[in-house]
Amino acid sequence: MCLEFAKFCPNIIAVDKNEKGLLETSKLVQKETNTQIKVYVCDLRHKKAIDELSTSVLKEFGKVTVLVNNAGVMNADFIADLTQDSIEDCFRVNVFSHFYLIQAFLPSMINKIDENSSSGIPVKFRHPRGHIVCVSSIAGRVPLAGGADYCASKAAALLFSESLELELLKLGVDDEIRVTRVLPFLLNTDMFKGVTPKHPLLFPTVDASYCANRIVQSVRLNERVVYVTARYRILPILQILLPTKMIHCLYEYANTGMYVDQLKLYRKKVDAFS
DSSP: OHHHHTTTOSEEEEEESOHHHHHHHHHHHHHHOSOEEEEEEOOTTOHHHHHHHHHHHHHHHSOOSEEEEOOOOOOOOOGGGOOHHHHHHHHIIIIIHHHHHHHHHHHHHHHHHHHTOOTTSOGGGOOOSEEEEEEOOGGGTSOOTTOHHHHHHHHHHHHHHHHHHHHHHHHTOTTTEEEEEEEOOSBSSGGGTTOOOSSTTTSOOBOHHHHHHHHHHHHHTTOSEEESSGGGGHHHHHHHHSOHHHHHHHHHHHTTHHHHHHHHHHHHHHHHHO
16 A cells, blocks of 8 residues: 555555554655655554554654554454453454544544635635545444444444534535545455455455556545445345345355454464474
């Protein structure tokens, strides 16, 4: 995603708790583009770490114009097997980090608008001064057996971003700070390694680079809601309209219950050889 944003942005700030991955990303961006990239190692589960991050970033760069909340974890366990720590970690990363990052960076976006008031410019000629991207999941709209904590956290992230959008409207800055919700599903990333859909033509695994490109495109076009795989738009509607038995039949046909089993098996194999 950093590489895609680097095509349009003069400065990239990459944040992760994986220092090795950050350094690899930095080298790739520097090799492929002329964009400056700064990396920060930060555990987004902790508010103190996010506060320290924002202090450093704002001191060096002054403001953040595009904020992408992309961090996510998935435990892949049934409710009875989840531990308190695993549930809390899931929500710290998938939900709480959104709150803390917005609290840390939104004020500077709003203050920047105040410094450069565009009140005399017609709305159609104004340009957004900030953009916030919430990367959620289709799992935030439809349930997944063995993914209760993940689904609940992604649903929370979606409603958080919708509430944020309304707050920006109330503050009168919704034309200048935009919010985009992104709903991917089954990306070929480490999170979903080992998962093979039963019907790949209906439920394809999406390339992460395509998803990154789509996210950048959504920011440039000021899109509000983005289904990375367009056909999934129908799923939340079917969830509401169809009878329960028919919904269950669809889940059995898609065999979504096996996703968690595949993930657990793959992760056990990785742990055994690590």
